[in-house]
Amino acid sequence: MSDQLESIGVRPFKHGPKLVIGLVGGIGAGKSTAARCFSLRGGLVIDADALGHEALRQPEVAAAVVGRWGEGVRKPDGSLDRRELGRVVFGNSDERRALEGMVFPWITARCAAAVANAMTDPAVPFVVVDAAVLFEAGWHGNMDRIVYVDAPRDIRVARLAARSGWTEADLAAREAAQWPADEKKARADEILVNAAGPVELQEHVDRLLGKWGVRIGPSVEGVARGAPAPG
Secondary structure (H helix, E strand, C coil), rough: CCCCCCCCCCCCCCCCCCCEEEEECCCCCCHHHHHHHHHHCCCCCHHHHHHHHHHCCCHHHHHHHHHHHHHEEEECCCCHHHHHHHHCCCCCHHHHHHHHHHHHHHHHHHHHHHHHHHHCCCCCCCCCECCCCCCCCCCHCCCCEEEEEEEEEHHHHHHHHHHHCCCHHHHHHEEEEEEHHHHHHHHHHHHECCCCCCCCCCHHHHHHHHHCCCCEEEEEEECCCCCCCCC
16 A cells, blocks of 8 residues: 555555554444544544545546446536445445545545644644544554444444444444445454443543553544645
């Protein structure tokens, strides 16, 4: 991935004086809830998943997508139809990798710029890169710590059914399109279990930050989206 980024003039994430935490998790495990727990302790949370949606709104990315899959992936207003695009690439590893090759460099540039800015911002004590595709995008090697958010499967299925109407078969199909959970857990530095509730989850996050000697600052809410891409 680093070679690909350098070939288009994008520098990979650079290490700095502050801890950079990669946050991944099982589908429905509550990764976003965990990200908020870190944010409430002053961490700058970079929402790579939100940046992925933003990437699809970029003219150059949209043009590449339409060039490969045709006008059928556009909505009447000209924007990309993410639902239709997902249908086209879901379950087809070649098509999914093609899409990733279009969006990952743009997301990586924004993440790298946000991390670089955070390193010189005295208000930011640490950084969290919240990314479902942390491993798939090759970003894990740039993290100082990796936290995997987990929950029992029955709890995850119940959450997804209530939130999105998914069945267990839907969950299994989407998991099959990602790196195996066991492999992600094996590469993580910590497993954050989100089964008891938000208070317990926050306590677990606080213990991790204390273990790592991280200075806790004021809450930094929101998504890091405004950082300029590195030149």
